[in-house]
Amino acid sequence: MRQFTLIIALSLVASPIWAEDWQVLTGGEIQIALEGRRLVYDSGARQEFRTSGRTLYNAGSDSWGYWEVRNDQYCSVWPPSDLWACYGLEVKPPAIRFVGSGSDVTEGRYVNE
DSSP, X not given: OHHHHXXXXXXXXXXXXXXXSOEEOOHHHHHHHHTTEEEEETTSOEEEEOTTSEEEEESSSEEEEEEEXXXXXXXXXXXXXXXXXXXXXXXXXXXXXXXOSTTOEEEEEEEOO
């Protein structure tokens, strides 16, 4: 039921019935929230999450990496590094945020292009 609620919330991003608090996402919900979607960050950078597991980040130039869901977290790696970084994901449409350790939080918004 929670996954169904998330799908509805993501499709109705401006809905006034959405809860005021950030919703912490689980693994399956993270997949739904990111797969095939595009985000824009406060810095103006953009990122897309391909269904293939590739991700494209652009803050002036393209940077290709890989993403996947592990243990209820979004994880990514950016070659040539082979170190994966993982983040919790929270959503309050139309915003979504990546929560790392400490005060490491990055917020973005869905782009419908």
